[in-house]
Amino acid sequence: MAFPQSFLDELVSRCDIVDVVGSYVQLTRKGANLFGLCPFHSEKTGSFSVAPDKQIYYCFGCKKGGGVVNFIMEEENLTFPDAVRFLAKRAGMEVPEEEGDREAGLLRQRLLELNRDAARFYHQLLQQPQGQAVREYLERRQIRWNTAVKFGMGASPDAWDVLLDEMTSRGYAKSELLAAGLIVDNKRGGFYDKFRNRLMLPVIDTRGDVVAFGSRVLDKSEPKYMNSSETPVYSKRRVLYGLNLAKKTKRPNIILCEGNLDIVTLHQAGFDNAVASMGTALTVEQTRLLSRFTKELVLCYDNDNAGKVATERALQILNNSEFSVKVLQLPRRRTADGELVKQDADDFIKNQGPGAFERLLDGSENGVEFRMAQIAGKYDLSDDKSKVAYCEEICTFLATISSVSERNIYTVRAAEIASIPKESLEYDISIILKKQRRQEYKKDIHKALNPTIELQPKDRKMRIEDTLSARAELGIIRLLTLDDGLFKSDFPLNANMFSYPLYSKVFSFLWAEHLSGRRPQISLIAENLTQDEMSFLVSALQSDNKRFEANREIMLSDYIHVIQTAHKKRLISDGSIDPLAAAIEKNKNKKNTGGKLHG
Numbered sequence: 001m002a003f004p005q006s007f008l009d010e011l012v013s014r015c016d017i018v019d020v021v022g023s024y025v026q027l028t029r030k031g032a033n034l035f036g037l038c039p040f041h042s043e044k045t046g047s048f049s050v051a052p053d054k055q056i057y058y059c060f061g062c063k064k065g066g067g068v069v070n071f072i073m074e075e076e077n078l079t080f081p082d083a084v085r086f087l088a089k090r091a092g093m094e095v096p097e098e099e100g101d102r103e104a105g106l107l108r109q110r111l112l113e114l115n116r117d118a119a120r121f122y123h124q125l126l127q128q129p130q131g132q133a134v135r136e137y138l139e140r141r142q143i144r145w146n147t148a149v150k151f152g153m154g155a156s157p158d159a160w161d162v163l164l165d166e167m168t169s170r171g172y173a174k175s176e177l178l179a180a181g182l183i184v185d186n187k188r189g190g191f192y193d194k195f196r197n198r199l200m201l202p203v204i205d206t207r208g209d210v211v212a213f214g215s216r217v218l219d220k221s222e223p224k225y226m227n228s229s230e231t232p233v234y235s236k237r238r239v240l241y242g243l244n245l246a247k248k249t250k251r252p253n254i255i256l257c258e259g260n261l262d263i264v265t266l267h268q269a270g271f272d273n274a275v276a277s278m279g280t281a282l283t284v285e286q287t288r289l290l291s292r293f294t295k296e297l298v299l300c301y302d303n304d305n306a307g308k309v310a311t312e313r314a315l316q317i318l319n320n321s322e323f324s325v326k327v328l329q330l331p332r333r334r335t336a337d338g339e340l341v342k343q344d345a346d347d348f349i350k351n352q353g354p355g356a357f358e359r360l361l362d363g364s365e366n367g368v369e370f371r372m373a374q375i376a377g378k379y380d381l382s383d384d385k386s387k388v389a390y391c392e393e394i395c396t397f398l399a400t401i402s403s404v405s406e407r408n409i410y411t412v413r414a415a416e417i418a419s420i421p422k423e424s425l426e427y428d429i430s431i432i433l434k435k436q437r438r439q440e441y442k443k444d445i446h447k448a449l450n451p452t453i454e455l456q457p458k459d460r461k462m463r464i465e466d467t468l469s470a471r472a473e474l475g476i477i478r479l480l481t482l483d484d485g486l487f488k489s490d491f492p493l494n495a496n497m498f499s500y501p502l503y504s505k506v507f508s509f510l511w512a513e514h515l516s517g518r519r520p521q522i523s524l525i526a527e528n529l530t531q532d533e534m535s536f537l538v539s540a541l542q543s544d545n546k547r548f549e550a551n552r553e554i555m556l557s558d559y560i561h562v563i564q565t566a567h568k569k570r571l572i573s574d575g576s577i578d579p580l581a582a583a584i585e586k587n588k589n590k591k592n593t594g595g596k597l598h599g
Helices: 007-013 016-023 067-076 081-093 099-126 131-139 143-149 163-169 175-178 260-268 285-292 305-318 345-352 354-362 365-375 384-398 404-418 420-448 463-483 502-517 522-528 531-540 552-574 579-588
Strands: 026-030 035-036 048-051 058-059 153-154 182-184 191-193 198-204 212-217 225-227 254-257 274-276 296-299 325-326
Touching: 007 081, 007 522, 016 048, 016 058, 058 305, 058 384, 067 081, 067 522, 067 531, 081 099, 099 131, 099 153, 099 163, 099 175, 099 198, 131 153, 131 212, 143 260, 163 191, 175 182, 175 191, 175 579, 212 260, 212 345, 225 404, 254 260, 260 274, 260 345, 285 305, 296 305, 305 325, 305 365, 325 365, 365 384, 365 404, 384 404, 384 420, 384 579, 404 420, 463 502, 463 552, 502 531, 522 531
Parallel strands: 254 274, 254 296, 296 325
Antiparallel strands: 026 035, 035 048, 048 058, 153 198, 182 191, 198 212, 212 225
């Protein structure tokens, strides 16, 4: 929605970016800026910076940047209006709402209330005759009543419309039940409960809101497990089952498992640090969430092919992150007839007991050791051809380890496994690293020579003068935010003269702010730009402001000349002005020595 600009000005002035970001990230001052570990990607060395004077943040690693509203949008997974509401609540300000956005906010609140009431209703049914089958199932699974209460478990009866009738009787509309994913349209104008004859497991986020439901069928019908679909209040990529409880643990780490009932069993056995990823592989968004509560993760996925793949993917995401990562491999269980079968955490606890799981937890190997064992297991190292293939794969993996000392330790170990000199692996790794550095260098040079290319519209050809103009346009924007006193009302440029659409859009906003008597701020433009555009803009503005302390008027004049010249060339090329008239004008000003560019 279009919030009044005066309201946004007041909101940003009350929400200092250092205070807001500091509630999520531990910041340390280095010179004029503050630095910390980026909350948007995994890293061991802090490349996330906050500039108090500009009220912006920027990560030199993942290249994300913006103002305080952008930060909340990204960190809390909120739209611009919801991020504004979030900050307004934090600052104690009342939000001026428009009708459409008020309705969206009310719908979100209604869905949270509906989920809460549905969870309570399911829990009540668990204690009534309709919940007998679920209670018997819990008893078979050895889940105690106090554990069921702790997780807010419930029962959905083997009926078509129990929840539908109950919630509509409480005043909820069928459209709200549909939006929450609690009922299904039968395509003939009727509706029925989505969850029937199931153990219900409410999914509660770290704020205590019921955002979704997981469920487990009581018989052998399919699907065995059924979860809520994505809704306006639920994104499975950003939620971890059980984290609302695990965040309070006194244990030094958090255990990541696959299934919701694994989490229930582990918590009941005393491992209150276990969480599950809602039927999806671990996501970057979930690692951000986990980073708020721990720096040590233990991966405990099922010991089958799918579990090994999930472990590999998780380790790739967590590679070179701030997390210390371990892998707990559950041994296979031998059945009565001698067959070896997989077992999950729930099986292991029931068969071997909490003590055995604790010993496994203490002896879990780190992520690098796991990956190395997985790679070595693919090859017959007594065969020369297989040994060469092993060396190629292990060197590619070892090259991903950023710590030199850690990489050296595991290189020696890999060489011992293959019975080859460590110098051979070290040489191959150095070749891979040099190739990676060359690729990064070429990429950086490309961006430096043409900084506007990434977000330039695909149907627009950029001439050399347009690229020079774009650099001057960026200089104008930088000067406008640093010292808008240089800019008079009869300023000879307008946004239509800019060669680069993003800079044109930014200048239009900042110039309107200047004419309104307000100080132009990059952090206030979040509503008008995509996150990619905002990050790109902040990246472009990352320069030493000391160079702009002197000669600002000369620089402004030079920027104006470059932009005007490029604009005239575009008009001639497009046939908008007469080339002869342009040539006469050029001769008239040919003694002008302007055009020196300050980047």
